[in-house]
């Protein structure tokens with residue numbers, strides 16, 4: 001009997017410690033890691049429209065969507081930033097000016113901003129959630145919006161509609177360059193604002209302008225598809241908008257949050273690496289709103305898989321050597337391979 005009580009107590013203790021982080025984590029070796037999220041919500045295991053996914057640009061379909069459009073009411077530039085245990089995020093403090101709204105693209109209505117948060121790794125451990133040609137970048141920022149016909153994100157997530165929620169994904173890579181203009185100022189501002197949130201529950205309030213994070217040129221080229229939230233309960237109510245461009249952040253800013261904890265003590269797990277593995281496409285179509293030039297290779301060179309890519313506005317399809325990193329030579333290697341192949345074909 002004593003043994004039974006001891007077992008029960010230890011079970012309760014384990015449950016309590018898991019419950020502290022919501023009963024799931026991103027650790028692939030953990031018993032509550034992504035492989036076991038089906039125990040939290042069956043949709044995570046059985047769903048057919050799960051996210052994130054791997055994007056293969058030549059397999060995507062062009063659609064001339066209207067431009068995405070972000071409206072930031074005047075004076076609405078205060079965010080509450082917090083360490084939520086699974087990620088670090090910023091929530092807009094809604095002023096009398098109203099909500100920050102997203103319209104356009106495939107969206108048939110105005111969508112209200114819920115939060116911005118990041119999934120991140122480091123230079124040697126890429127942790128963007130979406131991959132392109134199986135290549136992940138250092139991390140991915142998500143700007144989560146929900147259809148303004150709902151009162152809260154939870155209401156939208158509980159709906160059966162496949163587009164109750166819209167999430168913008170911006171993949172970013174760590175860099176270290178002299179030229180400050182290579183970095184994305186809005187993204188860097190996010191990192192600076194969360195830099196002190198080491199432990200779960202830490203919060204701070206700062207001014208933050210969404211117009212600097214999602215400038216028109218940041219959201220002009222995107223992939224879009226029907227998917228899900230990438231954390232439990234994995235509801236399949238998300239119209240994804242994954243930006244084509246990789247943005248760049250000073251590596252020291254990303255390194256500064258590498259020690260962030262998923263709990264309130266120094267012994268709790270690290271948040272870094274908080275990316276879900278890519279999920280099966282299951283026949284879904286991925287659309288894009290931009291043309292891929294026929295003459296340029298659309299396959300990302302394998303040497304960019306660390307996410308430590310050179311600065312460029314369109315790094316995935318770039319064939320120039322204008323970057324300052326030695327890795328900039330990678331596209332030339334690919335082009336040479338293509339030329340050699342063509343030559344060999346002609347010879348035969």
Ligand SMILES: [Zn+2]
Pocket residue numbers: 117118119142230
């Ligand atoms: Zn996310």
